């Protein structure tokens with residue numbers, strides 16, 4: 001298989017179920033999508049992706065056919081999901097940042113406006129429905145926080161047990177609270193996210209639970225809809241398609257999912273290869289294995305054993321979707337850049353000034369854009385979308401630390417006036 005943009009649609013194999021099948025990204029293996037639980041290729045252990053015999057154009061996604069993610073059901077492996085109205089997130093103008101950075105157009109796609117406050121909902125609405133079809137009785141994930149919040153919520157909605165493994169002390173307060181209230185069993189692991197994923201992937205291989213990390217190819221199908229909404233929304237607002245999409249990178253699931261959305265639009269005849277937006281990944285300096293691989297022009301990432309950043313959602317040293325995401329960046333002519341925690345906090349403040357409240361990892365996209373614009377990698381004539389992945393309230397401690405401190409005053413008007421003057 002090859003992950004190039006001009007990859008012709010493969011002939012439909014016999015294993016396809018209603019025009020949907022699983023394919024290995026590295027060898028010729030294909031398999032039925034809903035008969036057996038698979039996370040990796042049985043022949044070569046590489047990643048799997050969902051394939052379709054037919055690819056709709058944007059005009060074929062009927063405005064009346066469903067809400068948010070499910071308006072794109074014709075591009076998804078199942079007709080309907082376990083849904084709480086995920087997707088259809090706003091594409092905001094950010095005039096102050098647009099002016100300061102100096103690009104032709106800048107929009108922010110705010111995925112923090114999903115039901116549980118992050119884009120993870122788009123994957124879960126699909127993944128949890130597939131889990132129902134597969135007949136599993138326990139769902140599990142490793143998480144830096146948002147995956148656990150989304151899985152707990154969608155699992156609750158489906159009436160299925162949820163087990164989440166979190167790196168102890170490294171998950172923002174809002175996210176643990178969500179997983180807890182939605183009724184997930186929360187295991188705090190004495191290790192980082194990558195250790196959590198190693199353990200939960202082992203549990204899944206032993207049949208203890210169904211894995212809903214972004215290694216799961218069905219989850220990425222739901223996340224593909226971010227790319228479809230971005231193109232439609234940007235075209236509605238500006239009359240053009242964006243030249244570049246800048247996004248934070250943790251496990252690189254979104255990088256892979258957006259690329260897949262664009263490849264399928266190329267296959268549908270909707271986009272010419274040279275119209276596909278440039279995918280630009282941003283990582284925190286303390287957790288930047290993808291940036292390292294892109295800079296050294298490598299085909300694979302080397303795992304970072306020690307990772308640290310204030311942007312806990314992207315505190316990841318072993319991005320599982322790198323084999324899909326590195327071609328995505330390369331084939332679209334994109335790049336990857338690392339930003340410091342202070343640059344992230346600065347960008348978080350800048351977004352807040354334009355009325356967009358995000359958690360630190362999300363602000364990495366804007367921090368990365370600023371950096372690449374300063375370096376001249378991004379041109380002044382470019383039309384850009386930054387993806388902000390999670391809501392401000394996810395990490396109230398980071399928000400409070402980035403903002404101004406409350407000022408103590410006495411409980412009378414004279415005292416308040418005195419303080420204000």
Ligand SMILES: *Cc1c(COP(=O)(O)O)cnc(C)c1O
Pocket residue numbers: 118120146147214248249250251252253254255313314359361362389390
């Ligand atoms: C999960 C997450 C990311 C990382 O996304 P990937 O698809 O794993 O690269 C970034 N930001 C936030 C807020 C997240 O929850």
Ligand SMILES: [Zn+2]
Pocket residue numbers: 024025026027028029041042043044045046
């Ligand atoms: Zn294979």
